[in-house]
Amino acid sequence: MIKIFAAFAILTVMISIGSVYSLKQATYNLEEKKRDIRAKILMDREEIKVLKAEMSYLSRPERLERLSRRHLVLAATTTNQLAQDVGSLTIRDNIQLASRPVDNFQLLLPRQKPFLKSFLKNKKSAHLVKFDQSINREKEVPTSKENFNLKSLYVNNIIKTGN
C-alpha cells in the first residue's frame, strides 16, 4: 500500500514538475515572440513616419500647384464661381430647397417653367393657363422642335469630329 502511494506521489511530482517546466518554456517563447513583434511594430512605425514625411513632402502646395498646372485642366476657384447660397443662383422667386438633414447641402427643387409662372401672375384663373398652353404647343412644337434637333445634331457631330 505504502509503495503504491509512494509511487503515485513520485509520479505526480514528476508530472507537475514537467508541466510547470513546459509552461515556463511556452511563456518564454511567447515572450520572445512578443519582443519580436514589438520590434517589428517599431520598425513599421518608423516606416510609417518616413512615409508620412514623404507624403507631406510630395504634397507641398507649391509642388501640387506646379503639377496641376502641367497635367490638369483645372484652375483655382475664383470668386465669381461662388454664390452665397443655392437660392442666389436663380432669379426666380418662391423657390423650394431640399437637403439631407446631415450636411445641410441644399439643392434647388424643380419648379414650374418660368413662362408659366409669369403667366400665372398675370392671369389669375387656372383653367385659362391650361387652355393657353395647349394652344402654344399646337402652334410651336412641329416646326421648332425639328429645327432644334437638327441643329443640336449638327453641333454634336462637329464636337465629336473636332472640326
Added chain:
Amino acid sequence: MKPIDLRMEGTHQGAIEIARNRIIFIIVLFTIGFLMLAVKLISIGIFQAHSSSYYPTVNSNGSLLMARADIVDRNGVVLATNLKAPSLAVSKRNLKSPPKEIATKIAAIFPEITYDDVMKILRNKANHSWIKRKLTPKQLYAIKQIGDPGLEISDAEKRIYPHGRLLAHVLGALNIDNKPLSGIEAYFDGELSDPAKSEEPITLSIDIRLQHILNQELSLYKEKFLALGAAGIILDVTTGEILALSSLPDFDPNDGKGPLSKVELNRILQGSYELGSGFKTFTIASGLDNNVIRQVDSYDATYPLRVGGFTIRDDHPKKRWLSVQEIFVYSSNIGTIKIAQDIGIEIQKEFFEKLGLFSKTKIEVFEKTSPQLPKQWGPTELATTAFGHGIAVTPLHLASGVAAMVNGGRLIPATLIRKDIVPAALLNFVSSKVKPDNTSRQVISSKTSEIMRKLLHFAVEEGTGKKAKVEGYEIGGKTGTAIKPFENKRGYDDKAVISSFISIFPINDPKYLIFAMLDEPQGIEETFNLISAGMTAAPLVGNIISRVGPLMGIPTTHKGEKEYDDFMLVSGTRK
C-alpha cells in the same frame, strides 16, 4: 511459500554490511540532491515572478527613434518629424581596402567631401574618426555597397521639415545636435522631447495651404517692388488663431543653422515698426468708445498742423473740413491728431495699454520683442502716436488690436496652437460653432466695433484701400504708409517707407484678418513710382483674399446691399 532468509556469518558478513551501508549512504545523498533540484524547479516555476528584465529591450523609452514628437498643421499635415539619419565613421584598424580606394569611393558619394578631405581623415593618428553625419538613405545604401568593415555606421536621427522654408519662422530649427534654436521647437522643447508624449504631435493653428498662398504672394510682391523684406499674417479674428505667418527673407530649417543674420529675423514677431495709419483705427475707436466723438462730428483739415516742431501734412489732402468718417477713409493725419487732442493723453494711453500695445505679445515663441514706447507722454507724443508714429510695435500687436476692433470688441491673444481639436472630417461643421474662449477681454463695445467695421469697409470702397477690392467680397481695410527712422541718426528717411495693409473679410461677419507689409518698396512704372501702401500693399492683400476666400469657402455677397445705403460720405460741417 516462505521466503528463504539467507545469512552469512563470519568475515563475509562484515564485508557485505559495509557495502550495504555505503550504497544506502550514496542513495540518500542522491535522493537529497534530486529533492533539492525538484524543490528548486518548483520554486522557480511557481513562486518566482516572471520578469522581463531578463530580456534585452529595444530602447529605454520603448522606441527605436529618439522621442521628439512631430509638429503638424491644423489639418494634420506633418510639418516637422524625426527620421533616421545614420552617421558614417571610419575605424582604421578594421579597414581592409587601401585608403586611396576608400577615399575615391567616398568622395564620389558625397558631393561636399573631396578626395583630399577623406585622405586627411584617414592619415591622422586617431583610430576612430567621423566622416559624415546625417546620411540620406541613398548615401547609406551606397556606403553599404562599398562593404568595407572599417566603415562604421551608427544610428542617429535628423529633424526633417518636409515643407522646407515655408514655415521656417514659425517652426524654428534644431542644430546638428538636435538642440532647438528658435520658434515652436524652442518654446515647446519640454513637451516635444518628453519621451512619454513622443506619440502625441503638437497641432499648430497654421493651415499650410493658406501659408503657401501668403508666402507666394509676399515673395511675388517683394520681387516686384524690390523690397528689402516682406511679411504677412492671416489671423482668425473669432478665435485668435494664426492661420499663416510669413516673413521674408527666410531660412531653411533643414540646414540646422536657424536664422543667421538680422535680415532673417521674424518681422511679424521680432520687428518693431512705426506702422503708421493703421493706428488711426485705434485712435478713432478710442474716441467713439469713450464718447468723445461721434461719426458725424467734423474737424478742420484745411491747413497742415505744427506739433512739437514738426509740420504734419495729409498724404491725400482734401483741404477742407472732414467728418470723422472722412478722416478715417481719406486717412487724414491732421484730423486724427485733432481727434486725439480731444481724447486727451490719459484716455489714449489707457486705451493703448488695454489693447496690449505696451507689453510683449503672448505668442508661443521666445523671439518676440517688446514695443518701443515714447519715453514721456506729452502733446507731441499724443499727436504722433495717434497716426502710428513715435510708437513702434510688432505687426502682431497691430493685427491683434485691429481684430478686437472688428470682432465685437474682444481682444483675444493670438496663438499658434489650434484651439478646437476636432477630427478633420468634422471640421467644417464644428468650426462655425466654436465657443468664444475665456481668455478674451472686452476692450470696446460691440456697437463701436460695428461702426469700425463700417469705417474699415468704407476705407476700401472709397478711400485709400481701393486697390484691395475683390469682386464678390465685402472687405474692410486700412492702409499704413510709415516713413522709417534713420538707423544711425535722428529724424526720418522720407524715401524709405514701410507700406502695410491690414484687412478684414468678410466685413459684415468678420472671419479673417490679413496683414501684409513691404519693407522699403521701390517705386515702379506700374504704380507711377508711388510707394504708398494703397499702391503696393493693398493690391497684395487683395490678391491674397481672392485666393483665400474661395479656398476657405467664404460665400460671396451681392453688390449694392441695402446695408450701406444710408452711409454716405458727406462733407462735414462745423461742430
